[in-house]
Amino acid sequence: MTWKWFIKIITDYWPMFLRGAGVTLYISIIGTIIGAIIGLIIGTIRTIPQSDNVVKRVLMKIVNAILTIYIEVFRGTPMIVQSMVIFYGSLMLFNINMDKMFAGIFIVSINTGAYTAEIVRGGIISVDRGQFEAAHALGMNHIKTMLYVVLPQVIRNILPAMGNEFVINIKDSSVLNVISVTELFFQTSSITGNVFRFFEPFLIASIIYLVMTVTVTRILRFIEKRMDGPENFNVIPGNQMQVARPEDLVKKPGKTGC
Amino acid sequence: MDNIIEVRHLSKSFGDNEILSDINFTVNKGEVVCIIGASGSGKSTLLRCINLLEKPSGGEIIYHGNNVLDNKHDVYAYRTKLGMVFQQFNLFNNHNVLSNCTIGQMKVLHRSKEEAEEVAMKFLKVVGMDQYINAKPRQLSGGMKQRVAIARALSMEPDVMLFDEPTSALDPEMVGEVLAVMKELAKSGLTMLVVTHEMGFASEVADRVVFMDQGVITEEGTPEEIFNNPKEERTREFLRRILRDAKPD
Numbered sequence: 001m002t003w004k005w006f007i008k009i010i011t012d013y014w015p016m017f018l019r020g021a022g023v024t025l026y027i028s029i030i031g032t033i034i035g036a037i038i039g040l041i042i043g044t045i046r047t048i049p050q051s052d053n054v055v056k057r058v059l060m061k062i063v064n065a066i067l068t069i070y071i072e073v074f075r076g077t078p079m080i081v082q083s084m085v086i087f088y089g090s091l092m093l094f095n096i097n098m099d100k101m102f103a104g105i106f107i108v109s110i111n112t113g114a115y116t117a118e119i120v121r122g123g124i125i126s127v128d129r130g131q132f133e134a135a136h137a138l139g140m141n142h143i144k145t146m147l148y149v150v151l152p153q154v155i156r157n158i159l160p161a162m163g164n165e166f167v168i169n170i171k172d173s174s175v176l177n178v179i180s181v182t183e184l185f186f187q188t189s190s191i192t193g194n195v196f197r198f199f200e201p202f203l204i205a206s207i208i209y210l211v212m213t214v215t216v217t218r219i220l221r222f223i224e225k226r227m228d229g230p231e232n233f234n235v236i237p238g239n240q241m242q243v244a245r246p247e248d249l250v251k252k253p254g255k256t257g258c
Numbered sequence: 259m260d261n262i263i264e265v266r267h268l269s270k271s272f273g274d275n276e277i278l279s280d281i282n283f284t285v286n287k288g289e290v291v292c293i294i295g296a297s298g299s300g301k302s303t304l305l306r307c308i309n310l311l312e313k314p315s316g317g318e319i320i321y322h323g324n325n326v327l328d329n330k331h332d333v334y335a336y337r338t339k340l341g342m343v344f345q346q347f348n349l350f351n352n353h354n355v356l357s358n359c360t361i362g363q364m365k366v367l368h369r370s371k372e373e374a375e376e377v378a379m380k381f382l383k384v385v386g387m388d389q390y391i392n393a394k395p396r397q398l399s400g401g402m403k404q405r406v407a408i409a410r411a412l413s414m415e416p417d418v419m420l421f422d423e424p425t426s427a428l429d430p431e432m433v434g435e436v437l438a439v440m441k442e443l444a445k446s447g448l449t450m451l452v453v454t455h456e457m458g459f460a461s462e463v464a465d466r467v468v469f470m471d472q473g474v475i476t477e478e479g480t481p482e483e484i485f486n487n488p489k490e491e492r493t494r495e496f497l498r499r500i501l502r503d504a505k506p507d
């Protein structure tokens with residue numbers, strides 16, 4: 001009976017499921033974070049304003065071309081194929097036997113980076129030009145403007161999209177089983193080999209995937225709320241006012257300012 | 259006299275479109291200079307050229323004896339000496355009131371957090387916004403935002419403040435509070451270059467008024483000369499129109 005098997009497989013193999021889920025989460029978290037950083041860096045580079053200097057302009061053209069190729073290649077080919085090419089390619093061509101876990105994180109990261117670069121570029125373009133100008137007017141250069149003014153706003157704005165990437169990574173890291181990364185799908189497959197049943201182990205796996213993705217979505221929503229800060233602000237009373245206006249008297253501490 | 263900024267033969271084109279041509283004027287230390295003129299006459303472009311948000315097409319901008327348009331000149335250091343106040347406030351959305359006023363000091367002038375906050379508080383008091391240091395820009399009214407923007411620029415302790423129509427985006431009832439702050443600043447001896455449509459403000463606080471029309475300075479003089487005795491027909495025409503619009507009855 002299916003239900004009996006279901007219970008039995010869980011009781012016998014829960015450590016393997018757990019380890020698999022752990023590896024899946026680990027690869028997805030690290031991969032998403034590194035991917036986001038790659039995306040932020042590339043997005044920043046691709047929005048550097050054109051220089052008057054000819055050498056710099058040519059250099060930027062070359063860099064941009066390389067980045068475009070990177071984005072197109074990784075967005076345009078399946079991750080499962082990339083895994084094979086990168087893992088066995090590095091073995092054959094460079095005689096490098098990549099650590100499985102490292103290979104997994106590497107593949108997920110550069111994939112996420114390719115997608116995030118475009119998300120970030122869109123995010124940067126959508127930040128009001130006035131924010132850049134105000135930062136420049138204070139004497140900030142492009143890097144400082146990005147670091148202290150623009151990117152924090154971009155990160156907040158792309159957080160929902162990044163959450164999406166994270167969820168996709170949790171699911172799609174399952175393709176890494178083709179290079180024997182011991183993530184959840186791989187572990188589940190091994191279990192099927194022991195119990196000679198397919199339905200119950202994969203049902204369990206799908207439940208675990210679902211729990212992970214739903215939990216991650218909730219946590220990210222919470223972080224978004226936190227980043228927005230409190231809806232209210234406190235008026236600090238008792239300070240000497242130089243010019244008193246009626247509106248200042250109306251505003252009570254803790255009242256929303258909108 | 260001690261001139262801070264001297265603009266010589268400045269021109270600016272966007273493509274084939276010449277927006278500014280042969281602009282000459284100086285801003286002296288402690289002076290309040292108001293730029294007036296019709297919409298589209300190039301006032302904003304001039305101000306943006308002065309702090310190099312736009313790259314001038316020709317001419318010179320002499321700051322303390324050096325041409326800032328020289329390639330060797332440090333643009334970023336120069337900009338810290340000019341405080342800019344925008345029509346649209348442009349407060350940093352991701353920073354609260356206090357940190358809007360400290361971020362530039364810390365990251366550009368490399369002041370410590372304590373020092374930056376002390377300076378910021380001093381100027382937030384001047385503009386009457388010291389009670390709102392924890393508020394995010396989106397929680398403030400337009401007038402409050404603009405006062406914070408003024409404090410942010412002042413916190414860099416610039417040599418000269420540039421204002422680009424600081425009250426034009428405000429609801430009428432908030433114009434007064436911003437102008438009041440600016441009058442205080444003018445009285446304190448701050449050097450100010452103000453693009454404005456507020457003729458009352460210009461005639462009250464300006465040491466000099468510059469009238470611009472179609473990308474050139476057509477007339478320049480004391481408020482009395484410009485407002486009571488304009489020499490140029492175009493100035494007269496502009497003043498007639500703006501005074502009529504101000505008092506519809």
Ligand SMILES: Nc1ncnc2c1ncn2[C@@H]1O[C@H](COP(=O)(O)OP(=O)(O)OP(=O)(O)O)[C@@H](O)[C@H]1O
Pocket residue numbers: 272277295296297298299300301302303304423
């Ligand atoms: N980036 C740009 N590209 C092309 N044309 C521009 C650009 N910026 C400004 N202009 C043009 O330059 C002219 C002067 O604009 P500017 O904003 O300096 O006028 P202004 O005197 O500040 O007007 P207002 O009182 O409406 O603010 C306008 O005709 C405008 O269309």
Ligand SMILES: [Mg+2]
Pocket residue numbers: 301302303422423
């Ligand atoms: Mg303008």
